Amino acid sequence: MALDNTPKRVFKVVGTRPPRPDGIDKVTGRALYGADVSAPGMLTAHILRSPHAHAEIVSIDTSAAEALSGVKAVVTAKDFAPQDDDFLMDVLDNCMARDKVLYDGHAVVAVAATNSAIAKAALKLIKVTYKALPHVTDVDAAMTLDAPVVQEGRSLETVPEGMSQNVTSHCEFGHGDLDAGFQKADVVVERSFTTAATHQGYIEPHACLASMTADGKADLWCCTQGQYNVRDLCSAALGMEGSQLRVTASEIGGGFGGKTTVFIEPVALALSRKAGRPVKIVMSRDEVFRATGPTVSSSIDVKIGMTRDGRITAGEAHLRYSGGAFPCGTVDMGAQAAFAAYDLQAVRTLGYNALTNRPKEAAYRAPGAPQAIYAVESVVDELCQQLGLDPLEVRLKNAARKGTRSSYGPTFEDIGLVATLEAAKAHPHYSAPLAEGQGRGLSAGFWFNFGGNTCVTLNVNTDGTVGVTEGNPDIGGSRAAISQMAAEELGIPYDKIRTIIADTSALGHNDVTDGSRVTFSVGLATIKAAQDAIAKMCSRAAQIWGIDEEAVVWKDGAAEPAGPNAGKFPPMSLAEIAAVSFNTGGPIAGHHEFNADGAGVSFGVHLVDVEVDKETGATKVLRYTVFQDAGKAVHPSYVEGQMQGGAVQGIGWALNEEYIYGEDGRLQNPGFLDYRVPVASDLPPIETVILEIPNPGHPYGVRGVGETPIVPPLAALSNAVSRAIGTRMSSLPMSPPRILKALSKG
C-alpha cells in the first residue's frame, strides 16, 4: 500500500528535532497529571485490599465504616453491572473482587470520604471475613495436576485434555519437519529458562477524578494510554451508555503498556454515583505494585540445532507463561515472536498460559516477546560458543529477510534485520577489545507493531495556523511527531501547528496508545487529513480564481495554478486562503478516519559489554549500543529516547527487577527500594544507531519504534554475563546472589 510513489522524498520537517511541545510544562511542574485535577466538593477514596493470596470472601461488613462521620460512599463488587462478556467481567473482577480474592492486593471495598484521613480510618472499620485457600504463584507449579485451582472452568477448547484447570489457553505456531531438521544438525542445545514478572515501573501512579451527576452523565479525568478504552470499559461496568461518559486523558507520567486498562476508574465512578459528588482516587506505589499489571512470569524450554558452519537446522520452543489470576493471551505473542529473526526450514513453538495467584497481567512493551526471544537468543549464543562461531555472522547467516516465511506464518516484506546486523558488525563497539572478567553479549529482537482504529481532525485556523486534534495519549513524543508530519504535508512551519489530544466526545474512536501504533497510524491519518484539507483549500483557491479545481495544485504551503494553461495567478498561501475562508464557504478542516493496516514489523540488535565482580556477583554494564530500524525517524531524538528507554528497562529486567513472593503468597517487594529499577548511575551512556529502511505501508516510511527496544536486552545481558563468568545463566533476573551461586557451582 505505497501511498506516495515519489522515490527518496526530501523532507523539510520530518527528520528534524524541534523542541518538544510538552517540555516546558513538564520541567516547570505545570503539566497536569492524573492526580492534579480537582473539583469543588471533591471526595477522596481509598481501597481496602486483600491480605491473602487466595481466599473466599465469606462476608463484608461495612456498617461501621459507613457510620463514620465524613464517609460519603462505600462500594463493593455488588455495585457494578454484571457482564456477559468474559473479558469485561475479568477486567471488572480485577477492579473489585467478587466472591474470591485472587491475589495479595486484590481490591475488596472502596470508601469515599471528605478527606484522605477519614477514608483511611474507615478502611480500618471494615470487617471482611475470609476463608483462606491454598495458593500458587509459580507458573510451573500451577500447571501440575495437584495445584490449587485459581479459577475453575476458564480453559479454552485449545487446551489439551488432562492438563490442570489453571491452564487457560494453548497455541502452536511453525512449519517444517522438526525431526528432520534436528537430524541435520551437528550440535543440538536444549535448555530451560525462567524469567520473573516485572513491572512497567512508570513514575506516575494511577490516578483519576470521576464526577457523575444525578441525571447519569459523567466525566472522568485519568492518566491512561487510551481514553476510548476507558470509556468503553467503564460505561459497561457502570451500565451506562457510552455517550454519557466523557473521558479526558491527563498528561501521562509513563505507561509502557500498563495504562491500557482500568483499575480505579470504574471504582471512582461508582463511588461518585453513590455519593453524588466528585471522587478522586490516587494509588500509592504499594498499590501500583500489588494490584496493577506486571508482565507475565515465564518458564521456557528451547531446543535449537545448528550445523558446524552456523546454519540453524531446526528450532523448537515450549513457552509457559502466567498472566496472573486471569486468562491471558500474551503467550501467543511470545510463541509468534520467538524465532521471528530467523529464516528457518523447521520451526515450532508451543505456548501455554497458566493461572497463578498474582495480579492480572497488563501489557508491557512488546508483551510476551522479550521472554521468548531471551530464551532463543541465549541458546543461539551457546551454540555459537560451542562451535566457536561469531554470533553476529551466525545471525546474519540465518537472518529473516524480504520474502522469508516467518516462523509465525506471514511472509516478510521489506524488513531491516540484515541492515541492522550489518550496522552492528561495522560499529567500533563490536570490535573493541575486552579486558579479563568482561563479556560481550548480542541479541536481535523483533516486534510486530500495530495500526488500528484511528480518527483525526485537522483544523485550519483563520490566522494561518493549524490545530490537529487526535485521540491518542502522548506517551513517547507523538504530539511533536504528528505536528511534524502535518507541517511536512501542509508545507508550513512546525511552530504553526499545535496538536492536542481530544476527549472521547470530540472525535470518533481511537484505539489505545499501544502496539507502537501512534506515530504510524495517527501520523498516517494526519497526513490524510492534511491532504483532505489541502483538497479543500485548492478548491477555495479555484473558486477565488474562477478556474477548475483540478487546475490547482498544492506546493510549499500554497495553492497555485497547475500550469500556465490553468491561468496566471500568484500562489495563495494557506494563511491567505484561511483568512478569507468565511467568504468562500466557511471554515476549513480536514478529517480522516480508518482502521490502519501495514504497520510494518521492526527489528533491533543490541550489543552490551559487562564486567562481573566474581567475589560479589555484581554486574557492571560498561557499554551499550542499540541498532534499530525506524523506517523513517520523524523526530530522531524521540526515537533515540525510545531505544534508550527500552534498553534501560531491559537492563533492569535482566539484572535486578522481579516480583518476589513469600511462602504466604504475598508480594515481598511492593516499592522501589526492593523492586530495583536501575538508577542513573547504574547505566553507561546508551549509544543509538537508527537505521531507516522505509516501511512500504506508510508514505514517509514510518515504522513503530516503541516496543522493539525492550526485546533484545534480556538475552544481550545474559549472553554478556554468561561469557564474562564462563557459565551459562538461564534465569532472570541475574541478581548478584544468583550470579555468585552460579559461579560457586562453576
Place this chain on the structure above:
Amino acid sequence: MRFAQPRTTEEAAGLIAQEAGLTRILSGGTDVMVQLKSGLVEPDLIVDIKHIPGLRAITPEDGGFRIGAAVSGAELGEHEGVRALWPGVVEGVELIGSTQVQGRATMAGNLCNGSPAADAVPGLVAANAIARIMGPDGERDCPVAEIPVGPGKTTLAKAEFLTSIFLPARPDRSGDAYLRFIPRTEMDIAVAAAAVSLTLDAAGTVTAARVALGAVAPTIRLVPAAADAILGAKLDDAAIAALMEACSAACNPIDDKRGTIEFRTQVAGVLAKRAALIAYSRAGGTV
C-alpha cells in the same frame, strides 16, 4: 498528632517525659517522614530537635570531634577535620540516600532508627564512637556499639535522646574504611557491609583494629575475632583469609528479598577484606 520544636535539651526531655502517648524524635526526618507516610507509626507527639542550639555544631574536643545529633550528612561531609581523622565514618554517612537525603539525614537518626543495615553505624562502631544521651535525669555517655539491640530497637529509655556523637582522637598511622554491598550503585539498602579501623606501627604491622559488620545480623556487629585475625600482621594473604573467615563466621543473617544467607555470609568477608585493604593504605601501609 502534635509537633514541638523545643529550644533546649531539658525542654525536649521534659516534653517527652510528660507525653503519655507515643513520641518520635525528629532529626532529619528521612526515616520518620517515610514511616509516617506509610502509616507504619502514628505518633501523638513529634519532637523536632534540630532547633536546639548546639545540636548542629561540629566541635573539636580532646583531639577528636563532637558531632551534634542534628548535623546532616552534607554538613559532616564538608568538614575537612572530620574527613581527615575518620574518613571511613564520613564515607559511611555519605552513602546514605541521595544529595537531597544528605541535606537532612543525620548519624544520630541513622543509629536510633535501629536498622541492621544502617550505613553510618558500622563505621561509628569500628571507631569506638561514644554517644551522649540526654534524659530526664540528665546526661550520660554510652558507646555507640551498645545502642542497637535489634531491628528498630535500641537501649535508649523512653525519654532519652542523643545530643551528640563523639569521635575520639587516634594515633598517627591510623586509617578506617567502610564498604557496603548493594545490587545497584546508589539509592539502595546494604545487603552486607563492613567497616574496619586500624592503626599501624612504623613497619606496617597492625597494632590495633576494630571490625564491624552491617546487615548480616539483627544488629550491627563488632567482630573482635576479625580484629584479632589481623592484629600483629601486615595484611598478608593468611591474615586476610583469617579476617574473611572470622567475618563470615560472625554472620547470622536472614534469607530475604534482599539477599540469601549464603550470599550475605560470603560477601561480608569480601567487603571486610576490601575495607581492611583501604584502611591499611589510608594508615600509610603498603601491602
